[in-house]
Amino acid sequence: MNKNVLIKIITVxxxxxxxxxxxxAKSVNAAASAYTFSSTYDARRFTTLTNETRCIVxxxxxxxxxxxxxxxxxxxxxxxLINEKKSDDEIKTFLVKxxxxxxxxxxxxxxxxxxxxxxxxxxxxxxxxxxxxxYVIK
Amino acid sequence: MTTIRNIKxxxxxxxxxxxxxxxxxxLSSTRxxxxxxxxxxxxxxxxxxxxxxxxxxxTNKDLGGRVVILNFWASWCSACRSEHSMLMKIxxxxxxxxxxxxxxxxxxDAKSYLSERGNPYVAIGSDEDGITGxxxxxxxxxxxxxxxxxxxxxxxxxxVIDQETWDNEIYPIIKRYQ
Numbered sequence: 488m489n490k491n492v493l494i495k496i497i498t499v500x501x502x503x504x505x506x507x508x509x510x511x512a513k514s515v516n517a518a519a520s521a522y523t524f525s526s527t528y529d530a531r532r533f534t535t536l537t538n539e540t541r542c543i544v545x546x547x548x549x550x551x552x553x554x555x556x557x558x559x560x561x562x563x564x565x566x567x568l569i570n571e572k573k574s575d576d577e578i579k580t581f582l583v584k585x586x587x588x589x590x591x592x593x594x595x596x597x598x599x600x601x602x603x604x605x606x607x608x609x610x611x612x613x614x615x616x617x618x619x620x621x622y623v624i625k
Numbered sequence: 626m627t628t629i630r631n632i633k634x635x636x637x638x639x640x641x642x643x644x645x646x647x648x649x650x651x652l653s654s655t656r657x658x659x660x661x662x663x664x665x666x667x668x669x670x671x672x673x674x675x676x677x678x679x680x681x682x683x684t685n686k687d688l689g690g691r692v693v694i695l696n697f698w699a700s701w702c703s704a705c706r707s708e709h710s711m712l713m714k715i716x717x718x719x720x721x722x723x724x725x726x727x728x729x730x731x732x733x734d735a736k737s738y739l740s741e742r743g744n745p746y747v748a749i750g751s752d753e754d755g756i757t758g759x760x761x762x763x764x765x766x767x768x769x770x771x772x773x774x775x776x777x778x779x780x781x782x783x784x785v786i787d788q789e790t791w792d793n794e795i796y797p798i799i800k801r802y803q
Contacts, residue, residue: 543764556729557765560755567756584663585762617636 518551522566529569536565536578539592549592663762668776669695670760674750677732683724683750688772692802694723694795695770696746697758699730700738702766708785712745715791721799725749728758728766771795773802 518537524530534551540561542553550558550565561582568578582590594600664670673684688695696712698705715721725746727735732751739746752758761770764783771780780798782790 556755557758557763560729560759563754564756564759585759586764587663 518562521562525570532575533566533569536569536575537562540565540582541590541592543586543590664778665781666777666779669770669772669778670757672726672750672752672757672760674726674752674757677725677727677735677749677751683726683748685776687748688724689774689776691722691774692799693747693772694721694799695726695772696723697726697728697752697761697763697766697768699728699766700734701730704785705767706742708767708787709742709745711786711788711791713743715786716745719796722747726752726757728752728763729755769795771798 519530519534522530522533524533537551538549540550542548542550542555542558543561544555544557545553548558550561565578568581573581579591579595583595588594588599594603596604669685669688671685673682676683694715698708712723716723723745725748727749729752732753735749735751750757761768767785769782769786770778773779779802780795782795786795
């Protein structure tokens with residue numbers, strides 16, 4: 488492939504990445520700005536939590552970006568739980584109990600998700616083991 | 626060496642076969658209407674919502690003492706419209722008390738909806754901000770819970786209740802607790 492074409496493709500991919508992330512950051516801030524927090528720390532927690540939670544009706548969006556009615560109520564609930572001085576872990580446990588581990592875009596590392604987290608490592612090690620066997624024998 | 630070469634070809638197919646078998650087992654065991662909630666078997670979340678009719682509140686305490694159905698609905702929900710005749714039938718033919726929580730709806734729209742179609746509910750709480758819905762872990766409307774006399778969740782359904790679901794799933798559970 489021509490070197491210039493390759494550079495152009497990489498530039499386009501980088502620009503798309505920056506554009507989509509800027510859009511996401513904007514909507515996250517928009518979601519948080521609808522609420523009045525007692526501290527900037529709580530506002531940051533809200534932004535992080537809604538950014539790391541999946542919208543249950545439009546699963547390719549996070550809670551901060553979604554305008555679905557249930558997503559709005561879930562943001563209200565997270566805001567309420569933050570005001571009740573619940574920790575991030577307690578809020579995540581509340582959501583997981585009702586909607587399952589899938590609600591978290593970054594699943595926690597626990598017995599339910601060991602396979603999810605460890606499978607790629609296991610697959611990589613197995614692949615390396617097979618390759619080694621094949622090439623050593625050759 | 627031949628054995629190793631054979632294993633090299635067999636392993637990907639074995640993994641693929643295992644994954645397909647797991648997928649098939651999962652798909653064939655899933656019933657789209659019945660849904661296991663993390664709250665199953667637990668006491669329902671506390672709530673106190675303004676009554677759609679009258680001046681008082683509808684609370685979780687109103688639901689105890691007998692098997693009841695709790696139905697989340699909304700006048701803007703088209704699936705709720707197709708479920709409505711079944712709810713009327715449950716009220717009139719099977720005489721099971723149904724409580725309603727009207728989810729994120731304008732109370733006047735909800736009242737017009739019921740005046741047109743009939744009211745199957747013993748009492749209705751108005752969850753205008755949707756927080757009670759989230760406390761129950763609802764995904765959308767309609768969603769229906771069957772509650773034991775102790776106020777525990779014994780069945781949850783996402784989506785419309787039809788005659789088949791009622792006959793095969795919900796009514797047998799209710800009869801067990803009556």
